[in-house]
Each structure stands twice: as C-alpha cells, then as structure tokens.
Amino acid sequence: MADAATPFPLAWPQGRERRLSSLRRDGKFKTGGRGNGLQSLTVAEALQRLQRELDMVRARFAVISTNLEPRLDGRPRSGQSEPNDPGVALYFQLADKPHCMPCDTYKRVADNIAAIAAHIEATRAIERHGVATVAEMFSGFAALPSPDQERSWREVLELHRESTVTLTIAEAAYRRLARKRHPDQGGDNTLMAELNRARDDARRELGDG
Numbered sequence: 001m002a003d004a005a006t007p008f009p010l011a012w013p014q015g016r017e018r019r020l021s022s023l024r025r026d027g028k029f030k031t032g033g034r035g036n037g038l039q040s041l042t043v044a045e046a047l048q049r050l051q052r053e054l055d056m057v058r059a060r061f062a063v064i065s066t067n068l069e070p071r072l073d074g075r076p077r078s079g080q081s082e083p084n085d086p087g088v089a090l091y092f093q094l095a096d097k098p099h100c101m102p103c104d105t106y107k108r109v110a111d112n113i114a115a116i117a118a119h120i121e122a123t124r125a126i127e128r129h130g131v132a133t134v135a136e137m138f139s140g141f142a143a144l145p146s147p148d149q150e151r152s153w154r155e156v157l158e159l160h161r162e163s164t165v166t167l168t169i170a171e172a173a174y175r176r177l178a179r180k181r182h183p184d185q186g187g188d189n190t191l192m193a194e195l196n197r198a199r200d201d202a203r204r205e206l207g208d209g
Helices: 043-056 109-127 134-141 167-181 189-206
Strands: 060-065 088-094 097-103
Touching (some): 043 109, 088 109, 097 109, 097 134, 109 134, 167 189
8 A cells, every 4th residue: 555655745544534723733742952942843853753663663665645745765855834734644564564644633744743653652662561563553554445446345245256145135244244343343443444335335236325
C-alpha cells in the first residue's frame, strides 16, 4: 500500500474519519533546552524523530503524505507556510504487511508528524512487556485496499465458488466470519470493516438495501 500512497497532496486513508478543524489543538511537541528555551518543532526536526522510530521497528517503504510540497526525496519540505489541512498519513510496511497511521489532531504538520513518532515510541515501550509484538499491536493500522483493489463481496464472504447465493446464505456467512474477525474476539478492525462492506454490498445486490 505504501507504493500507492502519494507524498503530495495528502492521501488520507479511506474509512478514517477526519477531525473537524475547530477541534484541532495546539501542539505540545517542543525542542531546545534551557539556554534557548523550548520552541515548536520544525518539520525537519519532526521528520528526524519519525525516522528514528521507523528505523527502530524496521519499517520499510515509508511514505509521509501531507499537503506540504515535498523535497526531492519525497519527504515534506520544512519552512513552508502551514497548509489549510495539516493532516499527515504515514504509509509503511511492517513484517511485509501494509499499514497506515494518520493523524490530524494538531494544527501544525510538524506536530502531527511528531505525534505519529510518539505513538510508535509508546508502542515499542509496551512491547517490552512481552504481551504482543509491535507488528501485532499495529494490526489496527493495517491499510485498507484502494477501491480498485477491493475484493468482491462474494470473495470476502467466501461464497465466490457458490453457484447460487441468496441473501439468507450471505447473512449466515457474514455472521460466521464476524465471530472470528470481530476485535472483541481477537480479530482485526480492518478485516471487520471489509466484512461489513461486503455484507452491505450483498444486501444491495440481493435486494435488501
């Protein structure tokens, strides 16, 4: 999925709601020390924090998507005016699986980049307890397929080999798979979202919605 993401303009992941601009906060991420006082992070400084965390978890093929014009290496260039939409979406691969971590909590691009870095750092700290790996904890950030890569509802419901499928059969398949995929049962948010989409598509095609 990282290879399908664009550094510019912002490629916000589908299925992830946006924060209203009125609810965005001032950033809490600072740099500097006692001599110069604490100052707001620049984009370049935020990128350094993020790259350090990406290196620590051995992430691959990272793409940082924003509404800032990118440098030649594809990373957002520091020193630009803040865009109207300061959102950031980090696309990367971890353990050969695509992930996307978006953030539009703050009013500045640099702070949203730093927030993603801080999240990865906090996740690494949790991993030390040995309950789950970083890859397992990032499962909720698995990147959804782009529209041209979406599987048909028959494939998702594992009914693509059935010659005749009724709405009753589709609903039964949905319930069976939901018991496995629901996050409360140890499943995955992304797979559950795909399953819900498949159920809705089946209802539309088979006459209930």
